[in-house]
Amino acid sequence: MLSRRKFINATAMTAVTAAAVSGRAQAAAIPEAATMKDPATQPPLAPHTGPDYNPIVTLNGWTAPWRMNGDWKEFHLVAQPVVREIAPGMKAYLWGYNGQSPGPTIEAVEGDKVRIFVTNKLPEHTTVHWHGQRLPNGMDGVGGLTQPHIKPGQTFVYEFQLRRAGTYMYHPHADEMVQMAMGMMGMFVVHPKVPEDRRVDRDFAFLLNAYDIEAGSYVPKIMTMLEFNLWTWNSRAFPGIDPFVVAKNDRVRMRIGNLTMTNHPIHIHGHEFRVSGTDGGHVPEGASWPEVTVDIAVGQMRDLEFVADEPGDWAVHCHKSHHTMNAMGHTVKTYIGANLRGMQKKIRTVAPGYMPMGDKGMADMGEMEMPLPDNTLPMMTGFAQFGAVEMGGMFSVLKVREGLSAGDYKDPGSYKNPEGTVAYEFKGKFASEAPRAGNALDPKKTPVDVRVIKPGSKPGSSGGHDGH
Secondary structure, eight states, X not given: OOOHHHHHHHHHHHHHHHHHHHHHHHHHHSOOOOOOOOOSOOOOOOOOSSSOOOOOEETTOOBOOOEEETTEEXXXXXXXXXXXXXXXXXXXXXXXXXXXXXXXXXXXXXXXXEXXXXXXXXXXXXXXXXXXXXXXXXXXXOBTTTBOOBOTTOEEEEEEEOOSOEEEEEEOSSSHHHHHHTTOOEXXXXXXXXXXXXXXXXXXXXXXXXXXXXXXXXXXXTTOSSOOSXXXXXXXXXXXXXXXXXXXTEEEEEEEEEOSSSOEEEEESXXXXXXXXXXXEXXXXXXXXEESEEEEOTTOEEEEEEEEOSOEEEEEEESSGGGGOBSOOSSOOOOXXXXXXXXXXXXXXXXXXXXXXXXXXXXXXXXXXXXOOTTOOOSSEEEXXXXXXXXXXXXXXXXXXXXXXXXXXXXXXXXXXXXXXXXXXOOSOOOOOOOOGGGTTOTTTSOOOOXXXXXXOOTTSTTOEEOO
């Protein structure tokens, strides 16, 4: 005989067991989550099914692999703690996806049906918002508003059809101040349905992000609003940012998304470009506009296109000068003009190894090698063929070379300038100072009429006083 209580308990146990079996069966059908820990730029992932397109090269990143399941293109993201090398000599303990921060770039084609599995291995709940995509409201990824939160250990599924081509992003909409400050973000590129539409030879993508990591530490300060000390592209700081390697006369696109807390005027040397895409998708060709610097505001995306027809090593950087520095302290005093040398011996009695700096500017720091706390980057670093580059943070190099094959992204080294085309020191004699017309500013040769007028009086009146 089975009592009512025993029957209910047995039924409940059967239900739990069935759910667990169902969960295991479902998990077995989830595509494997690829991981990447190499901080170098990975080769583009050519499409192996569906419409053709020119694949993306993610600067210091990679593209997520996918599988076809019927009509669905399936991806698998794993939200998890990661270790990211910001640049050689410094690592950060971040949160990201599939082993890196940012996560892998998702690439697909307009009209594709995508199914994205998201597994949460963080210590708190999360969601994923598909920034810029048109999709059903319940797939938009705003925790509490459009979906339940993805709790630790859970896997959620997002399904939607890609309705327009363009450059987009993904990031959490759950405890996002913390999770984005910890590095949770990634690119989402939708290629046009027609393969030749807006096709370029080399298509780069990267995110602007920033961290506040105190010297010698590893974990970002999540409450920082503006005073960041590491300004990064794809969680890398110069000299850890790879160059953009292109062949002469290649048509180049740079897709840039901004998930920092401030705007960034991105400047490319040696070439003018056209802004061909924004958050809303492609800019009609006749409406694109020329720039050499474009300001990218918080949450925005911009596509920049140009023909790389000027060989050389051309700087690409944020034009906010403090965004091209590393481990920058915001309380450092200005000592320009002060004589610190006389204090050196006295200070060294209490601080051995003290080196006076800053009294003539900060340029000496570009070549200075001095002890730093472990896991700390120099403020200005990186060397090239002519010496210290004196940059950090949001800085890279566009390397335009003749004769590169279509799939060659290897660093070609320093540019060999043609003879007579490098700025050089003048060692001749200076001409004497040019005479000034009429010696108008020489008071010894040209009298100057000085007239003092009492306020309120007119020139020549008794209230005034004339003098020479």
